[in-house]
Amino acid sequence: MSLPSSEIFVPRFRDECLLSRGTEVRDLLRVREETVLYVQPCTSERGKLMANIELRSGETECIDSGTLCALLEIHRRRFSELKCSQNLGVAKLMWKGREISIFKNGKIKIQRALNREEIIRVANSVARLIWGAELCEICGQPALNCASGACGKCVQEERVSIELDELPNAELLRQSQINLQLARKAAPDEAERLLNMARYQALFFTIEAPRKEDAVPGLVLLAEALQSGVPPKS
Ligand SMILES: [Zn+2]
Ligand SMILES: [Zn+2]
Structure with a gap:
């Protein structure tokens, strides 16, 4: 298994997208x-x-x-x-x-x-x-769909590289990334457990990040973890 790198690539979102504007x-x-x-x-x-x-x-x-x-x-x-x-x-x-x-x-x-x-x-x-x-004013969809690119309107061409070590609480994001990778190769039950962990860590990171710019990678990773496997049941 390849180790997760110390940088993470996230899309750049349009200025008016809720992910750029913050909340x-x-x-x-x-x-x-x-x-x-x-x-x-x-x-x-x-x-x-x-x-x-x-x-x-x-x-x-x-x-x-x-x-x-x-x-x-x-x-x-x-x-x-x-x-x-x-x-x-x-x-x-x-x-x-x-x-x-x-x-x-x-x-x-x-x-x-x-x-x-x-x-x-x-x-x-x-x-x-x-x-x-929260609904984005550009696409009218929840911001998670902007984060995953599923809305088809809010992601710009270029991607930005974010140095994980420079983010506060980077460990949460790193662990989330590792669990997401492991889940892809695990048996279904174990994959579900790992995905739930990855989702929790990515959302926790998003909540705790001091600046909205730093919080965005958390939502991007969360969107990825939600697209894999079945979503958490409520
Ligand atoms: Zn948007
Ligand atoms: Zn959108």
Whole structure:
């Protein structure tokens, strides 16, 4: 078996593609102060905050429910509770002690937060977690389809080489790559286990990457791991 190289090639995406634009709540906040629409103490829990945040303004559907549930399923081991309804386009989860609701129109509700800084931090993690399910404005498909090239509209000709060692948490991406390679030669059951591991590591990398530019290789690898084998069941 050839060892994975220390560099990874990812496509360059068009400037207006959601993968290039990113989905940082922090960025949105700079542009529109009202992004955090409503912060107030929950009546039932004194001193604990609740916030409604929107990834995009308006009521139009901007998250693909099927992809949303699939992404949350991949990260399930990190949630103490998870419910996701593809039909309703709503997900509810408990993540690091916070109660989070995600709606297909891009609204996110965070409950039990301690302060505004924490709300922003949690909101940014959630935005990264569901980035792949958010609809790209160029092709109208979930960003994961842009990452895999399946949408046929967002990938540019050239590919960019990324030096793995220069990325924070590169080990997660490297492990994901190794598991993906191993899965291609493994027996079906073992292949499924390795692919699930590869998917988890690629998504975890995407969530943890400090900059959106660094997070993109995670989604590219995740898209590749989802195309191999059967997708995780929810
Ligand atoms: Zn796109
Ligand atoms: Zn696309």
